[in-house]
Amino acid sequence: MSCSCIAEVVGWAVLVIFTAKTVYNLIHFAYTTFLGRLLGRGIDLKTCGPWAVVTGATDGIGKSFAKELAAAGLNVVLVSRTSAKLKAVADEIKNEYSSIQVKTIAVDFTDGQKIYVTLKEELSKLQIGILINNVGMLNGFGRRFGNVEDDKSIHDIINCNILSMARMCHMVLPQMIKRQNGVIVNIGSLSSAMPTPLLTIYGATKAFVEKFSRDLAAEVKSLGVTVQTVHPGYVATNMASHMKPSLLSPDPNTFAAATLRTLGLEQRTAGYWTHKIQLHFTDLANFFIPRPLLERGVLKHMEELAKSIKKASKSR
Numbered sequence: 637m638s639c640s641c642i643a644e645v646v647g648w649a650v651l652v653i654f655t656a657k658t659v660y661n662l663i664h665f666a667y668t669t670f671l672g673r674l675l676g677r678g679i680d681l682k683t684c685g686p687w688a689v690v691t692g693a694t695d696g697i698g699k700s701f702a703k704e705l706a707a708a709g710l711n712v713v714l715v716s717r718t719s720a721k722l723k724a725v726a727d728e729i730k731n732e733y734s735s736i737q738v739k740t741i742a743v744d745f746t747d748g749q750k751i752y753v754t755l756k757e758e759l760s761k762l763q764i765g766i767l768i769n770n771v772g773m774l775n776g777f778g779r780r781f782g783n784v785e786d787d788k789s790i791h792d793i794i795n796c797n798i799l800s801m802a803r804m805c806h807m808v809l810p811q812m813i814k815r816q817n818g819v820i821v822n823i824g825s826l827s828s829a830m831p832t833p834l835l836t837i838y839g840a841t842k843a844f845v846e847k848f849s850r851d852l853a854a855e856v857k858s859l860g861v862t863v864q865t866v867h868p869g870y871v872a873t874n875m876a877s878h879m880k881p882s883l884l885s886p887d888p889n890t891f892a893a894a895t896l897r898t899l900g901l902e903q904r905t906a907g908y909w910t911h912k913i914q915l916h917f918t919d920l921a922n923f924f925i926p927r928p929l930l931e932r933g934v935l936k937h938m939e940e941l942a943k944s945i946k947k948a949s950k951s952r
């Protein structure tokens with residue numbers, strides 16, 4: 637076979653593989669975003685168990701998850717830092733869904749080990765069908781890691797974003813495995829899938845969520861427990877206070893509802909459809925763009941974003 641003939645065969649093979657993969661991705665996107673639920677696939681939340689636990693449940697995405705779960709008929713345990721906000725959200729849910737039981741546990745996830753004694757004591761009394769590890773904090777945005785002045789903030793973010801998830805999973809897994817039924821949703825971030833200089837420690841905590849959740853999912857799948865990893869892009873909450881609700885940064889209610897519709901259909905998801913597209917192109921960028929180029933581009937973007945946020949907050 638001549639060289640031009642070999643080149644032609646390779647060219648066609650690449651085209652066929654690329655087309656097949658693109659078609660597969662489009663079908664997968666349509667199935668996990670719209671069709672799956674229409675066809676009655678995915679997990680019926682009510683079959684998981686009577687109680688759902690949501691961490692970071694008094695605001696933003698966590699509060700929206702709690703309300704969605706209550707709307708689906710589950711009793712909810714709200715776990716967060718501020719007692720007054722916990723009471724307000726519990727009252728809001730009870731007023732809206734009178735048959736739903738709501739429990740609140742006030743803990744600060746930056747407190748390390750001791751809070752897990754309280755949590756274990758409270759949660760061991762309940763049959764937990766769903767755990768949503770949503771709590772997360774972001775600090776030092778736009779600052780170089782070496783310039784972080786507050787040493788404690790480094791412990792805090794690791795305790796809140798990493799330790800909380802691992803300890804909460806460890807706490808509920810035995811009862812879920814015993815019943816061969818249960819769902820754990822771990823909230824990561826799109827930042828775990830791309831370089832995030834100037835957001836280094838936050839991005840790294842979310843990379844832990846990705847690795848931990850995927851391996852845990854593989855470990856417990858055959859034992860009847862589903863573990864899902866969610867990587868949101870921007871959601872218009874206090875954490876992303878510079879974002880207004882839009883197609884690219886949905887409000888938390890829209891985001892939580894869309895994410896719950898993907899349960900049982902996708903292990904790793906970005907939840908909301910525009911974020912799924914962003915995650916897909918981020919994965920592609922990681923594959924096609926040389927890492928140093930990607931890092932330089934993101935660093936420049938982060939520097940500009942940090943400047944514009946600083947400017948906007950000064951003018952407020």
Ligand SMILES: NC(=O)c1ccc[n+]([C@@H]2O[C@H](COP(=O)([O-])OP(=O)(O)OC[C@H]3O[C@@H](n4cnc5c(N)ncnc54)[C@H](OP(=O)(O)O)[C@@H]3O)[C@@H](O)[C@H]2O)c1
Nearest residue numbers: 692694695696697717718744745772825870871873875876
């Ligand atoms: N918003 C986004 O654009 C975005 C993007 C990607 C990923 N995420 C992830 O999504 C999750 C939720 O984010 P969000 O935007 O909804 O955040 P948010 O609006 O800031 O709400 C955070 C919630 O967590 C609680 N919380 C914070 N620190 C806590 C601590 N140390 N101990 C106990 N509770 C604590 C807060 O309670 P208090 O009010 O009482 O402090 C609040 O209920 C996080 O894991 C975040 O990393 C968000």
